[in-house]
Amino acid sequence: MTTEVVKSHLVVAQNASGRNMNVPIYRMKGARPGPTVYIQSSIHGAEVQGNVVIYHLIQRLKNMDICGEIILVPNCNPIGTNIKAGEYTLGRFDPVNGTNWNRGYFYDKGSVETFANTVTPEESIAGIKQRFRQHLTNAINEKLAEPWGLGLAQQLNLKLQQLAVNADYVLDLHNGPVSTRHIYIPEYAKDSAALFNIPHCIFIPNIFAGALDEATFCPWWTLQEHVKSRLDRDVSFDVEAFTLEMGSQEVINFSEGAIDAASIISYLNAKGAFYQCDVKPESMQRIGVNLRDYKTLFTDWGGMVEYLAKPGHAITKGQPLAQILNIDDLDNNNGSKLLNAPCDLIPILHFPSASVLSGTQLYKVFTNYYSIT
């Protein structure tokens, strides 16, 4: 059993030389029916490990019996990938205007509510899904056709969203700065936390801030809530979307990528994407946190810092997070000082440079976290 890989390319931008910039699209369609899956990586140009994960996914999926279709888009931001500033990749935002590459996807709450009002008590789930997908597709197309045009990041985002809008499961592969693996999970899909092999899970509410996962699940979640409140009808559409943070940016690692691919196959298998596949989630400790307890610790000082607390390793209140060097006080006792944890926490990621200004996101940490059974 092998599944064919169909490759195509989609133009998403033009550079200042007038040349097209495109993304590769790999489609793998099974012989049997099943869900549609959309997986992209590297919307933030420096977050490259997901490309390796997609590499491994394709190698494995070739020899698997897929139900439905899996669409894979590695390196989905050809602009962001190629903005070097010094040796690193300035890939989180458009260098022209600072726009985050992951904030321009489309979601119009009002439009979803309008649609929700057209749902009848009798309409089948499949019927609602089909109509709603068309509704969302039309809305994205209309947005892209805006007569005065759109910004670069938004054009890119919407063209990718056109590929994702019909998917049942959407995975957006990211990395943190210096980071342990973690995943953003919409609260209504909480049970899926146990289907990935990812130790740190952040549960997020039905709030849209522009990212692909939100742009995917907010419409369905909102639709579900409106149908519930208007018709008192419980509907479930089984559309899920996640942002997976596959470790640290600026590095790729093939052997870790194979493990990440297995984690994703485990999730997809549980969702019916494969025929006769025995890949199961690993038995492992998973820790959850609600988004409001996923805290960012900003500095109120500038200086140089050693990151003592390592991502993924819990520390208790008062233990050191970091040691700060003050180059103007090397002749006295203030040449170095410790920054201690303000409460029990698990550091998930930290800033990737020792040199920080005041107002830097030094650490992002789990507080009030709990074990997921």
Added chain:
Amino acid sequence: MTTEVVKSHLVVAQNASGRNMNVPIYRMKGARPGPTVYIQSSIHGAEVQGNVVIYHLIQRLKNMDICGEIILVPNCNPIGTNIKAGEYTLGRFDPVNGTNWNRGYFYDKGSVETFANTVTPEESIAGIKQRFRQHLTNAINEKLAEPWGLGLAQQLNLKLQQLAVNADYVLDLHNGPVSTRHIYIPEYAKDSAALFNIPHCIFIPNIFAGALDEATFCPWWTLQEHVKSRLDRDVSFDVEAFTLEMGSQEVINFSEGAIDAASIISYLNAKGAFYQCDVKPESMQRIGVNLRDYKTLFTDWGGMVEYLAKPGHAITKGQPLAQILNIDDLDNNNGSKLLNAPCDLIPILHFPSASVLSGTQLYKVFTNYYSIT
């Protein structure tokens, strides 16, 4: 009659060397009572003409009879001013994370509404204003004291807002990329358009997007509306705030700065900031537009472009805006093409570089504009 200038410095950040970065504050207090005025410039580091305007203002105000107090903060973003990338100043956003330096001011609509509920039918305007100012001050202080800290841009914004929060009139001096002079005016203060000598006026609604002018007027406007709707009481607080765009970024011009300073004195004089001052607004054509008709024309192509339409000069539908060079088609008829105006319009500003990617803000233009009498 001379007015003393009291200079101080406020620390707003620390750099990676651990050194304080501060802004200069000039305070000029008159002998007579009157309004409080707050004027800052260069929150976007490349927008430097406002610094020259403040230079001229101080020179003139020294010899004027001020009623109340005028606070002037030139070069109010010492980080943004100093980020060179190539020969230009990368001053519109934090180079670490892309945060626009003019989007982190504080406004909490809910908190304003809560306060509005405490206003009684009998409370004097002066009494409301005093209580509300304290309310706003407390809220900003509380925000700044956030135990997990705040990002660099927000820290900077809030420290500046602390200086502005008690002002009756707030002027935030900016520049466009390549730009004619224009001004953003809250709709409720529409009449003030005729008090400045600025030819192009954009009227904006009571919507907060993070900028200083909005953070200043939204609370008062919202308070006024709530008092009206709850108590059916017409109140006017006479707090106004504007973003003035003093021409193009990356350049300063002393003689134009003197003219800009006269324009501001004209406005402040009309608002009672001076005793026996005869500076009046000039008789000139002023053109207005509603924010929704202030359009951004984005490119859907990349290439090199000559900006044919000049900021401030109206063109009609079909006239050329720009000529585009396509370096891959110099052997055929597509080597150059014209981009024409999609409707009658006045270009206000255009992108400052000939080299553009797709999704570039090529022009911002007035459409459906009208003469202000």
Added chain:
Amino acid sequence: MTTEVVKSHLVVAQNASGRNMNVPIYRMKGARPGPTVYIQSSIHGAEVQGNVVIYHLIQRLKNMDICGEIILVPNCNPIGTNIKAGEYTLGRFDPVNGTNWNRGYFYDKGSVETFANTVTPEESIAGIKQRFRQHLTNAINEKLAEPWGLGLAQQLNLKLQQLAVNADYVLDLHNGPVSTRHIYIPEYAKDSAALFNIPHCIFIPNIFAGALDEATFCPWWTLQEHVKSRLDRDVSFDVEAFTLEMGSQEVINFSEGAIDAASIISYLNAKGAFYQCDVKPESMQRIGVNLRDYKTLFTDWGGMVEYLAKPGHAITKGQPLAQILNIDDLDNNNGSKLLNAPCDLIPILHFPSASVLSGTQLYKVFTNYYSIT
């Protein structure tokens, strides 16, 4: 009479997505014999006016009777053209390592001297030229084949130099920051100054610093000198190379480009590149300076500056060059000060931003200049 334009593309680099980046090459070959001409533009990505000049050249050359061949390579640096940092183009150097894009061309003085020793008293000029061209070609090819590889800028430079090495006349089209038109001319080709319509001419010695013009003329100049000193034989190879600075960076202007194209046609016509062409250099004032008198004025202060002296307009010692704003001294007499010309001079270009650090190249100026008759 029309001349065909043959277009091809040359891969000069690969980006981080693994995609080829190429430059367009336009070749126009006449029916009659004549010189080979090589013209490129935009090796510095922000210096884009030369692309328009090449556009106009091709339009005109199509209808001219070319003797020999003209090779035109617009936008010859697809990496540099596309590095945005803020709204401008960070195009003068590789953003990874700071390497100037115009410093990696090949010249090996020792190897030229070795070749010079093989020239006999009887060898014809044509014979020497042919052998030397092969020698240079081999050397560039060998350099490009360096087993450990080469840096990006050098790879780009050498691939372009392969196109230029057989040319008799090489024109490298650049721009200054904010600049009047000027040209770099090797001293031995001084007479060619009068063949272009460019008002400011810098005469440079036989010294190699990495640029294309130097890499082109230094070998021939050195060969000529060695043959003279060794054999006491006067030889002239009539190979010339120039760097033309076509005004200011970051802008293109089609009507000025047409004038620039006429200037180049005038030079090429004088060199025999056209049959029955009556384009002659204009009668105009041309001013020359020796390289050692082309001075760079660096700042020893940081601050904001208005450029009072305009490129191309002579001023005398003591006249103001610039007015400096000091935002920390607006309360006293040091808020603004003038910077005066240290001697009689013609400003040729100035820094393109009002914001300067200490050590900034504020102006480049002609001193001890003279009229060229």
Added chain:
Amino acid sequence: MTTEVVKSHLVVAQNASGRNMNVPIYRMKGARPGPTVYIQSSIHGAEVQGNVVIYHLIQRLKNMDICGEIILVPNCNPIGTNIKAGEYTLGRFDPVNGTNWNRGYFYDKGSVETFANTVTPEESIAGIKQRFRQHLTNAINEKLAEPWGLGLAQQLNLKLQQLAVNADYVLDLHNGPVSTRHIYIPEYAKDSAALFNIPHCIFIPNIFAGALDEATFCPWWTLQEHVKSRLDRDVSFDVEAFTLEMGSQEVINFSEGAIDAASIISYLNAKGAFYQCDVKPESMQRIGVNLRDYKTLFTDWGGMVEYLAKPGHAITKGQPLAQILNIDDLDNNNGSKLLNAPCDLIPILHFPSASVLSGTQLYKVFTNYYSIT
């Protein structure tokens, strides 16, 4: 026994706000005579570990009996330290013009030769040293007083060189990108390799390329050679200078810094900088290479890469250096390929980002290396 630390600050630049930027200088003078030592760190802004080394040095030196004087300048480039572009520090070159911050020190070979001609057969070493130091000091002062001014990097370099010019031992603390510890040693001071605890030693010839170590030793080396050749007199001035690469950029590590400090104390102790100090170099394997065998492996492709060979670990010809991902070939066998070592080698450092363009310095490696006994 404690030694006092005398702190001062030296202004080395002004930023665009017109504010002074300074470096901290720590001077520790012993009661006994002895050599003068100069140590600086972070001339490249992202190379910060040396600052921690200086922190530890000062802590230890406080309690040691110094002979002579030790001058320590941490964070010696306040501009480079503070240029963020994304989360990293763009610290290797001036962001305005690409100038490497470590290429503007002063050395004039001709001037050294002129001085060498004034040395007589009888002049004492001490006498020559004193005169030559004055000669060098005058030359640097004269250069800094250049009437047309100097570029920012050169101003900074020369002001630091004024501090270093009288030192007998100069240590410039750097970091590589992702790097093992290594040191540049002038060939004439080869024996000092065994005095540091640094495993990888690069022996460099008497060639000046602008760096501080070269600017320090080239004059003395050249002087020594000229005195030898002119007077046939063997002189030794015992002036040594080194560039120490203390691991990877963008990170600081306090415990490694303590080890680095011990290594430096070991060297200085051997040179007589301490009284009754028993710190000795460690017994360890040290590997040497001549500069010509320290190779840079450039890519001739762009793509994403996993660095398989780790800095400091020898590999043999044909073993894999790196694995390359090609995101456009995930459907075939070219999705990933290995890059193998072209010969036996020790990787010393590699590029710090997985994303590389063609022409990237992928690895720097020792070839033809040998054990130092």
